[in-house]
Amino acid sequence: MADGAVNFLLEKLTTILVQKASLLGEAQGEIDEIKLELESMRSFLRDAERRKERSESVETWVRQVREVAYEIEDIVDEFLHHKERCWHGDGLKGFVQGVVNLPKDMTARHQISSKLQKLKAKVHEVSERSKRYGFDEINEGRRLGAACDRWGELPIFADEDELVGMEENTQKMLEWLEEDEPHRTIFSIVGMGGLGKTTLVTKVYEKVKRDFDCWAWISVSQTDGSGELLRSMIKEFLEIKQVMVPSNLGSMNYMQLVRMLIDYLHPKRYVVVLDDVWSIDLWSQIRGVFPNNRNGSRIILTTRNENVAASVGIGNQIHRLQPLQDTDAWALFCKKAFWNDLGRSCPKELEPLARAIMKKCEGLPLAIVAVGGLMCSRNKTVAEWKKVYESINWQLSHNPMLEQVKSILLLSFNDLPFYLKHCFLYCCIFPDGYPIKRKKLIRLWVAEGFITERKGMTMEEIAEEYLTELIFRSMVQVTETNDEGRVKTCRVHDLMRELAMTTSEKEDFCTASDGREQD
Ligand SMILES: Nc1ncnc2c1ncn2[C@@H]1O[C@H](COP(=O)(O)OP(=O)(O)O)[C@@H](O)[C@H]1O
Ligand SMILES: [Mg+2]
Structure with missing residues (x-):
């Protein structure tokens, strides 16, 4: 499980160390050393985070880092509080007290300093342990590749008679696919994991693909980078026409692959499905292979992230899939x-x-x-x-029959950058079904210190950006907007909330006591 809590604490501590350097005085050296260790631990954590399966020893190590990070935060807080009280306390009175209480101040400083010493040793030990346990193991995992990371997302094809409530969407897509528009156009379907994007597209694609000269379906999240994606596409185009795949396909470079696809597609009317696109970059790397040949070609793209759909550009129609009635x-x-x-x-x-x-x-x-x-x-x-x-909440996290729901929903959570994880987890503290007010949420995030400062922007503006990002990623749903279309209230899908709560409890980030069962 990704470890946002630790990353976040490390980030926060580094900020304190930079911003309050003048207050730190003689402790600066020690804190600097701790900071160095923290940074090396953080890069290890980031590696670990990219890997889905973690061994027990690495899990234990992550737990230890988390404990140490919380301890450091406490001590640094104590230290800063002590310093600020001495020098800024009640103006002159505070200063005088600071001087007059010198022996007391010295004792406190001594205590804090020795705590820092002990902590430094502990951090060092934990840091060393990471070298003993894990690096090789983790690198090994990464070599296995991103393709394995998202196996939870393999499409599950349902029987036609098992499907419900798809008529309207199917109709809409069929009309778009069959309209006279000669330009190559794109249809993007956006929605959270498990909403039925793949199912809908499968149904429509199977119906129409033979009306085109050639067709290909690519599960983007299953392919490892743009090169592999282009290769799969070539293979698929050729295999449906029972044409031999060139033996040197594996060794062709990116430009050769692009050239081959452009030449192949240029005279044809093609339809391509790019299912589950996670990154904007990927589209920009492959868009060039789809010539706008005025043959009425069509591209269908599905994504959980509205930013991806919005970045597709001209000739793109975005369709936000809704939950079932x-x-x-x-x-x-x-x-x-x-x-x-x-x-x-x-x-x-x-x-x-x-x-x-x-x-x-x-x-x-x-x-x-x-x-x-x-x-x-x-x-x-x-x-x-x-x-x-x-016991449905418990079932969700523990029952193997619900494992797939869990893994698909958690993919979106795992994909969040750590600063957004914290903001998201915070939304989960609100009771089930409670409409979260945008303004209130933003104020709370700022007060919690979740927002990283940026030049030329207020904290509220940055927080607003975070919220938009969470909405775009289909993690937070808008429940009410005002007259100008601005978000007024929002909420989190209950199952997503349950999973995030279980995760955060595991990571000691927060626990909610809203009267729900404690498992
Ligand atoms: N309209 C529907 N009727 C019945 N089952 C559906 C429908 N849409 C999706 N499903 C089922 O829900 C699950 C997830 O759907 P999927 O299309 O993979 O979601 P997404 O691609 O949005 O993550 C699949 O098991 C699928 O069979
Ligand atoms: Mg899908």
Whole structure:
């Protein structure tokens, strides 16, 4: 699990060390040494963070770093508080007291200084331990490549009769694909993980691909960089036409691959799906291979990040996928939960509980399918269903049947830069279903010290940017806007919130006491 809490503390401490240098006086040297160690630990952590699987020893080490980081923060706070009270306390009175209380001041300083000494030794020891445990292991993991990182995102193809509520979107896309527009156009579908982007695109693509001269489907999150992506695309184009793939494809460089694709696509009417695009850079690296040949070619792109869709440029239509409506969500839940039963309908006595369980999924198909599947394996008794309903939060983090929901939702969380992780986790402290006010949230983030200063911008402006980023990444949903379309209130998807809370509790970042069950 990514370790935002530690990264954040390290960052904050470094800032204190820089900004309060004048107050640190004789402790500067010691703190500088601690800082150096912290920096080396941080780069190790960042490496570790990129890797999904971590061995137990590395996990233990991360926990130790976290403890030491909290300890350092306490001592530095104590030290600064002591210094500020002495020199700035109550003006002249404070200064005089500072001088008059010299023996007391000396004792305090001595105590803090010896704490710092001990801490320095501890930090050093923890830092050394990282060298003993982990670097090789972690580098090994990275070599296995980004392609493995997102296996949680492999598309799961559902039977046609298992799908619900897709008519309107399917229709809209078919019209776009078949319209007369000769220019190459792009359709971007945006929405959080598990919302049904891949499912929708699969359905439409399978229907129309043969109306085009050539077609390719690329799961972008499964490919490792633009070179590999271009190679997969070439392979796919050639294989559908049963043309031999050139034997030197593997050794072709980026420019050769681009050239080959342009030459191949230029005279054709093509359709390409780029499923699950995570980064803006990637699009800019590959956009050149799709010639605008006025043959009516089409590109479909799906992403969780609105920034990616917005960066696509001319000829792009953005479609924000919505959660399932209640009736569709209910129909899907019943299909899954009562799969074995005649008529696939819910017995009367279970209905209130079944609806309450379904509500937890908030129209997210991924969650409905998984939770429905979980309920299917349970006895259909009120007592049994009540038990599951009451422990649904626990189930989400621990039940292997819900592992996929967990991993897909956590991918988005893991992909956040650490400063956003903190802001996001903070949103999770608000009780379930509570509309979070933008202004209040921003003030709270600033007060918590989550915002990193930037020249020429106020803290509130930066915080506002953070919020926009979280919204764009589909991590936070807008619930109300004002007349100018500005966010007024927002919320976090309940399941995402549950997972983030479990993570943050594990990382000692925060615990919520909103009366919900403690697992
Ligand atoms: N409209 C739908 N009806 C039934 N099941 C759906 C629907 N949309 C998605 N699903 C199911 O939800 C899960 C996640 O969908 P997927 O398309 O992979 O989401 P995304 O690509 O947005 O992450 C899959 O198991 C899929 O079968
Ligand atoms: Mg997908």
